[in-house]
Every structure is written in structure tokens, then in C-alpha cells.
Amino acid sequence: MGIKVFIDKCYGCKVCVPSCPFGIIEVIDKKAVIKDGCNLCGACVSACKFKAIEITREVETTIDKSLYKGVWVFAEQRGGKLANVTLELLGEGRKLADELKEPLVAVILGKGIESLSKKLIAQGADKVFVADAPELESFLEDSYTQVIVDLVKQERPNIILYGATAIGRSLAPKVAARLETGLTADCTGLEVDVAERNLLQTRPAFGGNLMATILCPNHRPQMATVRPKVFKPLTEDSARTGEITPVDLSAVKWDIRSKVLEVVKETGYIVNLEEANIIVSGGRGLCDPKNFAMVEELAKVLGGAVGASRAAVDAGWVPYAHQVGQTGKTVGPKIYFACGIHGAIQHMAGMSSADVIIAINKNPDAPIFKIATYGIVGDVREVLPLLTKEFQKAIGA
Numbered sequence: 481m482g483i484k485v486f487i488d489k490c491y492g493c494k495v496c497v498p499s500c501p502f503g504i505i506e507v508i509d510k511k512a513v514i515k516d517g518c519n520l521c522g523a524c525v526s527a528c529k530f531k532a533i534e535i536t537r538e539v540e541t542t543i544d545k546s547l548y549k550g551v552w553v554f555a556e557q558r559g560g561k562l563a564n565v566t567l568e569l570l571g572e573g574r575k576l577a578d579e580l581k582e583p584l585v586a587v588i589l590g591k592g593i594e595s596l597s598k599k600l601i602a603q604g605a606d607k608v609f610v611a612d613a614p615e616l617e618s619f620l621e622d623s624y625t626q627v628i629v630d631l632v633k634q635e636r637p638n639i640i641l642y643g644a645t646a647i648g649r650s651l652a653p654k655v656a657a658r659l660e661t662g663l664t665a666d667c668t669g670l671e672v673d674v675a676e677r678n679l680l681q682t683r684p685a686f687g688g689n690l691m692a693t694i695l696c697p698n699h700r701p702q703m704a705t706v707r708p709k710v711f712k713p714l715t716e717d718s719a720r721t722g723e724i725t726p727v728d729l730s731a732v733k734w735d736i737r738s739k740v741l742e743v744v745k746e747t748g749y750i751v752n753l754e755e756a757n758i759i760v761s762g763g764r765g766l767c768d769p770k771n772f773a774m775v776e777e778l779a780k781v782l783g784g785a786v787g788a789s790r791a792a793v794d795a796g797w798v799p800y801a802h803q804v805g806q807t808g809k810t811v812g813p814k815i816y817f818a819c820g821i822h823g824a825i826q827h828m829a830g831m832s833s834a835d836v837i838i839a840i841n842k843n844p845d846a847p848i849f850k851i852a853t854y855g856i857v858g859d860v861r862e863v864l865p866l867l868t869k870e871f872q873k874a875i876g877a
């Protein structure tokens with residue numbers, strides 16, 4: 481990729497000069513000159529009325545899709561523990577791979593992680609690439625991107641799936657940019673068009689009011705991130721067999737600009753919402769930030785996690801890490817309590833797959849009751865303490 485000034489179209493108008501955030505454009509002899517340091521942001525391209533500046537890309541315009549085979553899952557792990565979303569992606573990846581009649585491949589990076597390969601095979605992978613090196617011990621965008629991009633160039637997968645986690649969301653765009661391919665974020669549905677071998681990537685659009693299906697027909701690999709809890713993992717089958725291939729990293733010239741000094745565990749009552757079996761969530765119906773203590777109390781008694789609607793988060797009653805919904809977390813607990821939550825489409829997008837939904841709302845027509853398994857019409861400030869007391873008695877807490 482590069483940037484080019486078409487001299488015959490440039491009239492030296494200087495409009496591009498202030499548009500450059502790095503101040504590296506000069507007009508010399510009535511022609512724009514872009515000096516070193518351009519990061520290809522494209523600001524000058526948009527500013528130029530004469531279309532005299534272009535970002536040039538060396539992209540294969542006609543891709544031979546038959547060269548790209550295999551459904552890959554980026555197997556996210558932290559401290560030697562696989563993220564649950566990895567297993568969920570293997571479950572869905574298995575279906576896609578079977579339809580395409582292509583192998584399902586897991587790619588795992590880290591230090592001392594080879595033992596996780598068997599688990600990946602038992603969860604559906606046909607093959608596992610293991611990149612094991614001290615430089616990969618902690619997730620760093622630079623080192624992980626480098627290894628994955630090299631491996632993709634060598635192996636040419638058709639599809640790569642990542643969890644829409646902090647790691648996946650930071651890694652996938654970098655890989656996509658380096659490979660000059662597309663990426664669909666936060667997919668909630670995946671299918672394949674077997675004839676064209678295209679991945680049909682469905683995700684909410686326009687504030688969750690419609691579902692868009694996105695294709696990447698001209699580039700490979702096709703890449704998507706998927707939120708945790710959207711798909712179900714397969715039942716572990718320890719009798720499954722597969723191939724484990726170590727990635728040769730001997731030629732890698734590590735180009736890492738950052739280093740992890742310390743890993744600090746999050747403290748406080750935040751429980752990983754995406755993995756919780758029981759979630760008690762509060763909304764604006766709690767009427768006052770101090771009433772959020774009622775939500776926390778019930779969650780504590782049930783050994784669950786605390787969730788919230790965006791209204792409660794925006795009001796500053798509870799940190800964003802607790803937000804459930806389209807712009808928060810997607811959860812799939814066994815039991816979800818919606819306390820004083822209206823049931824906006826954007827909230828329901830994040831919790832409607834809960835097995836049992838218990839809603840407390842003073843308005844009998846609140847939309848949350850349409851998806852609730854049990855509905856309690858009443859003032860949440862009266863109902864919640866009573867429920868907590870009854871659960872306390874029943875559990876003996």
C-alpha cells in the first residue's frame with residue numbers, strides 16, 4: 481500500500497496541506513509533495529477536490545478461491561485456560577466446515593500451551609496449529625498479529641473466526657488490515673453459501689432494528705468476530721483424533737513495540753457476566769442508584785453476577801462492564817432477572833437466549849414480559865427484598 485500524487489491533476493491549491501494530521505504535506509512548485517511519515521489515513525484524499533491524491537493498494541483483484549481452504553478458529557487462551565467462546569466457535573465452525581467439506585482448524589498461541597491441543601480436538605477441531613514461544617506468553621497485538629498473518633499467508637484458510645472479546649476485537653482488525661481482507665464484527669449468525677464458498681455473516685444493524693447479512697466475496701480469508709454465548713459448544717468427545725502441528729517460529733524476527741509489565745486481576749464484585757449461570761440485572765426502574773444494592777444482594781445470595789441496562793449505566797449507577805445488550809455484553813445464563821428493565825430491543829439482543837427469564841416491572845405492558853418465563857408485576861423496590869429473603873430461606877444462606 482502506498483500514497484500517490486497525480487502531478488497532472490494537482491493545481492497546487494494547498495487544500496490538502498491543513499488536512500494532514502501529521503503536517504507532512506508541502507506544496508513545492510505548485511505540486512503537493514507528501515513527505516515520509518504518512519500512515520495512509522486518507523484525510524488528504526478526501527480533501528482533494530481534483531482527485532489528485534490516491535491511496536494505492538496491491539490487492540489481488542481476482543482471487544482464486546479454490547486455493548483457500550479450511551475454517552479456522554482463533555483459540556483464545558489466557559494463562560493456559562481456554563476462553564469458553566473458543567469452544568463455542570469450534571461448535572459452529574464444525575457445522576460450517578462440514579457443509580463446505582473443509583477441515584476445521586484451531587490456531588493457538590501462547591507459552592507452554594501444547595496440552596490444550598487435545599481439548600481443541602475433543603471439541604471438534606480436525607487440526608491444531610500450535611505457536612508456542614516465550615514472546616507469545618501474554619497477548620500482545622504485535623506478536624500475535626505477526627504469527628497469524630505469516631501462518632495465513634502460508635496456509636491460506638477460507639474463513640477465520642475470532643471471539644468478540646477484548647483480545648479478539650483487538651487482534652482481528654489488525655490481521656484483516658495486514659491481509660487486506662474484510663472483517664465483520666459481532667456476528668450473531670453464520671451460514672455458508674456452499675456453491676460460492678462465501679460466509680454469510682449476520683449481525684444487527686441500525687441500532688438493532690434490522691439484521692444485515694454481510695459477505696466478503698472478493699477477498700480471502702473471510703473473517704468474523706462472534707460474541708460469547710451466541711453459539712453452543714459441542715459435547716466434548718475425548719475419543720476424537722486430529723493432527724497437532726507446531727508452528728515453526730525460528731525465522732520470526734519479533735517486532736514488538738510493547739511489553740506486559742504486570743497482570744493485575746480485576747477486583748470488586750464484577751463477575752464474568754458472559755460465563756455466569758445466574759444474572760440479576762437492574763434498570764432505571766430501580767429509581768435511585770442506592771437501590772442497586774438490592775440487585776447486588778440478590779446476586780450475592782444466588783451466587784450470580786450483576787448486570788444492568790444501558791440506562792442504569794448511562795446514569796452512572798453501575799460501571800459499563802455490567803451492561804447487557806447490543807452495545808454491552810451478550811449473555812446466556814440459566815436464569816436472568818430483569819429488575820425494572822423495560823425490555824428495549826437493544827437490551828433483549830443481549831439476553832434473550834437465557835434459559836429462564838424472570839421480569840419484575842410495575843407496568844404489565846412492558847415488552848420484557850413478552851419474552852419472560854415468569855413475570856412479576858409490582859414495584860421492584862418492594863419485590864426484590866422479598867425475593868432475596870425467600871431465596872435466602874430456601875438456600876439456607
Ligand SMILES: Cc1cc2nc3c(=O)[nH]c(=O)nc-3n(C[C@H](O)[C@H](O)[C@H](O)COP(=O)(O)OP(=O)(O)OC[C@H]3O[C@@H](n4cnc5c(N)ncnc54)[C@H](O)[C@@H]3O)c2cc1C
Binds near residue numbers: 809
Ligand atoms: C444503538 C443503541 C444501542 C443500545 N444498546 C443498549 C444496550 O446494550 N443495553 C441496554 O440495556 N440498552 C441499550 N440501548 C438503550 C435502550 O434502547 C433503552 O433505552 C434502555 O435499555 C432502557 O433501559 P431501562 O429499561 O433500564 O430504562 P427504561 O426504558 O426507562 O425502563 C424502565 C422500566 O422500569 C419500569 N419501572 C419504573 N419504575 C419501576 C418500579 N418502581 N418498579 C418496577 N418497575 C419500574 C418501567 O415500567 C420501565 O419499563 C441502546 C440504544 C441504542 C439506540
